[in-house]
Amino acid sequence: MTTSPRSPLAPEGPCEAPAVPGVRAAAIALGLRYQGRPDVALLEVPEGSAAAGLFTRSSTPGHPILWCRRILARGRARAVIVNAGNANVFNGPAGDAAVAREAEAVAAALGCPPEEVFVASTGVIGLALDAEPIARAVPTLTAGLAEDGLTAAAEAIVTTDTFPKAASAICAIDGVAVRLTGIAKGSGMIAPDMATMLAFIATDADLPAPVLQTLLARTAATSFHSITVDGDGSTSDTVLLLASRRAPHDAVGDPDDPRLAGFAEALATVCRELALLVVRDGEGAQKLVEIRVTGAVDDGSARRAGLVVANSPLVKTAIAGADANWGRVVMALGHCGEPLAVDGLEIRFGETLISAGGGVVDGYDESVVARHLAGREVVLEVALGVGSGAATVWTCDLTHGYIDINAAYRS
Amino acid sequence: MTTSPRSPLAPEGPCEAPAVPGVRAAAIALGLRYQGRPDVALLEVPEGSAAAGLFTRSSTPGHPILWCRRILARGRARAVIVNAGNANVFNGPAGDAAVAREAEAVAAALGCPPEEVFVASTGVIGLALDAEPIARAVPTLTAGLAEDGLTAAAEAIVTTDTFPKAASAICAIDGVAVRLTGIAKGSGMIAPDMATMLAFIATDADLPAPVLQTLLARTAATSFHSITVDGDGSTSDTVLLLASRRAPHDAVGDPDDPRLAGFAEALATVCRELALLVVRDGEGAQKLVEIRVTGAVDDGSARRAGLVVANSPLVKTAIAGADANWGRVVMALGHCGEPLAVDGLEIRFGETLISAGGGVVDGYDESVVARHLAGREVVLEVALGVGSGAATVWTCDLTHGYIDINAAYRS
Numbered sequence: 001m002t003t004s005p006r007s008p009l010a011p012e013g014p015c016e017a018p019a020v021p022g023v024r025a026a027a028i029a030l031g032l033r034y035q036g037r038p039d040v041a042l043l044e045v046p047e048g049s050a051a052a053g054l055f056t057r058s059s060t061p062g063h064p065i066l067w068c069r070r071i072l073a074r075g076r077a078r079a080v081i082v083n084a085g086n087a088n089v090f091n092g093p094a095g096d097a098a099v100a101r102e103a104e105a106v107a108a109a110l111g112c113p114p115e116e117v118f119v120a121s122t123g124v125i126g127l128a129l130d131a132e133p134i135a136r137a138v139p140t141l142t143a144g145l146a147e148d149g150l151t152a153a154a155e156a157i158v159t160t161d162t163f164p165k166a167a168s169a170i171c172a173i174d175g176v177a178v179r180l181t182g183i184a185k186g187s188g189m190i191a192p193d194m195a196t197m198l199a200f201i202a203t204d205a206d207l208p209a210p211v212l213q214t215l216l217a218r219t220a221a222t223s224f225h226s227i228t229v230d231g232d233g234s235t236s237d238t239v240l241l242l243a244s245r246r247a248p249h250d251a252v253g254d255p256d257d258p259r260l261a262g263f264a265e266a267l268a269t270v271c272r273e274l275a276l277l278v279v280r281d282g283e284g285a286q287k288l289v290e291i292r293v294t295g296a297v298d299d300g301s302a303r304r305a306g307l308v309v310a311n312s313p314l315v316k317t318a319i320a321g322a323d324a325n326w327g328r329v330v331m332a333l334g335h336c337g338e339p340l341a342v343d344g345l346e347i348r349f350g351e352t353l354i355s356a357g358g359g360v361v362d363g364y365d366e367s368v369v370a371r372h373l374a375g376r377e378v379v380l381e382v383a384l385g386v387g388s389g390a391a392t393v394w395t396c397d398l399t400h401g402y403i404d405i406n407a408a409y410r411s
Numbered sequence: 412m413t414t415s416p417r418s419p420l421a422p423e424g425p426c427e428a429p430a431v432p433g434v435r436a437a438a439i440a441l442g443l444r445y446q447g448r449p450d451v452a453l454l455e456v457p458e459g460s461a462a463a464g465l466f467t468r469s470s471t472p473g474h475p476i477l478w479c480r481r482i483l484a485r486g487r488a489r490a491v492i493v494n495a496g497n498a499n500v501f502n503g504p505a506g507d508a509a510v511a512r513e514a515e516a517v518a519a520a521l522g523c524p525p526e527e528v529f530v531a532s533t534g535v536i537g538l539a540l541d542a543e544p545i546a547r548a549v550p551t552l553t554a555g556l557a558e559d560g561l562t563a564a565a566e567a568i569v570t571t572d573t574f575p576k577a578a579s580a581i582c583a584i585d586g587v588a589v590r591l592t593g594i595a596k597g598s599g600m601i602a603p604d605m606a607t608m609l610a611f612i613a614t615d616a617d618l619p620a621p622v623l624q625t626l627l628a629r630t631a632a633t634s635f636h637s638i639t640v641d642g643d644g645s646t647s648d649t650v651l652l653l654a655s656r657r658a659p660h661d662a663v664g665d666p667d668d669p670r671l672a673g674f675a676e677a678l679a680t681v682c683r684e685l686a687l688l689v690v691r692d693g694e695g696a697q698k699l700v701e702i703r704v705t706g707a708v709d710d711g712s713a714r715r716a717g718l719v720v721a722n723s724p725l726v727k728t729a730i731a732g733a734d735a736n737w738g739r740v741v742m743a744l745g746h747c748g749e750p751l752a753v754d755g756l757e758i759r760f761g762e763t764l765i766s767a768g769g770g771v772v773d774g775y776d777e778s779v780v781a782r783h784l785a786g787r788e789v790v791l792e793v794a795l796g797v798g799s800g801a802a803t804v805w806t807c808d809l810t811h812g813y814i815d816i817n818a819a820y821r822s
Contacts, residue, residue, distance in 0.1 A: 125738025327536025
């Protein structure tokens with residue numbers, strides 16, 4: 001197991017996950033797989049907190065996913081317990097038993113039903129997870145719960161990540177200030193079919209579970225569902241939104257209530273920031289790539305086309321090499337199966353229009369594009385010429401670092 | 412532009428493309444992109460020859476593809492002209508004009524309609540192709556046409572390939588010996604949605620175009636459509652089957668005629684061998700990976716599931732690192748969208764059953780699997796547990812070589 005240096009795309013400064021009223025967290029180092037660093041985190045929210053969630057669509061989901069899906073139907077949460085290093089996937093009945101053991105230990109410590117304890121695991125697939133050390137550590141974890149503990153939790157849930165991830169926003173609901181803070185992990189096995197990451201977002205908004213669920217699902221399309229590192233879809237993707245309901249605003253029961261516009265926007269910002277942090281920490285990433293698609297038949301088509309470009313190893317290696325090989329974008333678009341007009345196709349790298357009218361633009365100056373590609377942040381714009389659908393997706397380049405990390409992950 | 416060393420998966424010995432009665436070929440070095448090597452090939456078949464073909468399904472196909480699709484409707488061929496280094500894709504009306512110029516030059520030299528001259532181009536996308544040097548070289552090429560020229564043609568059509576590719580078979584139709592020889596190029600931009608390669612197969616069988624077309628289409632599913640290197644689908648995939656009709660067997664007009672069983676089998680063998688040679692020359696490939704899927708709801712589902720595993724960067728890097736990380740196969744299968752039974756899923760690496768019944772097998776010995784993964788040829792077997800559909804697909808590992816080649820392809 002190698003440790004990679006901090007991604008050159010990482011934000012400057014330390015990770016900060018501001019406290020959310022009513023939300024506490026703690027972390028501990030149990031050496032489940034990683035040594036000398038925290039690897040288990042506990043998040044706690046008060047009695048009566050509401051929960052929303054999104055999970056992987058994998059048909060071989062992890063045992064924690066099966067549990068979380070089941071208890072999410074209640075819409076209530078008291079805690080989330082998370083471990084890094086072992087994903088607890090494909091472990092048969094023992095895998096389910098490990099999840100139950102964790103939930104029961106936390107429930108006993110907090111005095112709540114196990115069905116209010118969410119469980120998430122990330123790491124190696126198909127390796128038996130011994131839940132006993134985690135269960136035994138729960139009293140220590142609960143004793144350490146603190147409102148300023150979210151940053152420590154962000155550090156405990158990482159795997160191949162090279163930096164911990166958090167994003168935060170303040171908004172108002174009906175004139176009352178509300179805080180949103182999210183933490184996430186993710187670096188490889190990142191595909192757009194559900195976040196392919198772990199993300200836990202806490203808020204003190206006083207909103208019921210159905211409202212949270214609707215708002216979370218809406219924002220996922222333009223955040224967690226619009227990023228890709230390698231196109232590989234995880235067994236363990238989990239996004240949870242927990243509301244402590246401590247903010248003293250009036251009750252709002254309709255997700256389309258105009259009083260929720262600011263909250264919806266803040267949630268979208270936090271989700272997009274978390275998603276982008278994952279791309280910035282994509283395994284081996286040296287460049288962040290934003291792909292803007294317009295002129296599609298609809299937004300979904302634009303997103304699918306963008307993701308095919310974003311997942312193309314040939315596009316990603318060309319960007320890694322700062323090679324203005326825009327023909328590979330043509331190839332990927334041709335391959336994506338979405339409607340487009342060859343003669344109406346426009347391709348820009350950075351600000352430079354490279355191709356239009358079915359061919360390269362007269363006087364196209366590749367040196368300008370080469371300078372753009374030499375930077376850390378690359379923008380590709382594609383107009384498909386058949387409608388008004390649009391989407392933006394994000395990915396990273398494909399480099400030797402990806403091979404280094406993944407050819408030796410378990411070793 | 413870097414030149415890679417010969418793939419360690421290349422067959423031993425030189426490339427040999429045995430002559431086919433009535434079929435001649437020649438090659439020439441025009442320095443269109445590559446220096447000091449032949450880069451244009453001409454294949455000639457006699458008047459009255461029949462043609463069948465399969466082309467990319469890209470919605471941004473190369474200009475030669477548009478031409479070939481149109482003339483294939485006639486079912487007749489006299490020649491194929493091929494160049495390496497420039498794919499003549501996305502070049503607007505000038506791209507179509509370049510194709511016409513090539514076809515007319517060859518037609519004038521051979522005394523046939525331009526509509527019997529197929530054109531294929533491979534290389535950089537979106538770069539204007541100057542057809543004049545090719546057109547001017549046609550008299551030299553026709554003067555050099557020889558029955559033993561197919562090997563030289565195989566050498567002229569390569570791009571990032573590290574070795575030329577040919578496969579051959581002899582069979583009998585109604586007791587009369589018939590020869591099939593195919594040449595191909597392909598290394599990157601190899602996805603299963605049509606060969607993603609150039610392949611030209613010549614035979615002296617006396618078969619009409621509709622019979623050839625049916626037999627070619629049937630065999631593609633288990634050959635060209637069952638390989639992948641990087642999942643990127645080319646703009647230029649072309650497979651042509653040309654029959655000189657010189658073999659003195661009785662006419663056979665029905666593709667299901669039992670007298671064609673041997674020919675169909677020989678064609679399948681040649682196509683599969685060519686397809687496998689492409690995988691063996693996958694950019695950066697150090698290992699050939701065969702993925703056998705059984706127990707799917709049908710053969711198509713088995714093939715799709717196998718290809719998702721074959722295209723998974725995480726599976727491919729694990730194999731590159733000889734890491735028995737079978738959990739990534741579980742991940743890819745979970746992600747593939749095809750029906751499977753988690754509890755019925757069986758995964759084998761080489762001969763070793765690793766997982767069954769929803770978890771790892773008791774007493775599983777990873778050291779045996781590690782030895783298998785250390786070899787040049789790796790076999791993964793997956794039983795999905797929901798039916799009797801089966802398919803085999805082939806890919807290669809994902810290594811630093813792929814990055815090296817593709818981050819600097821045009822430079």
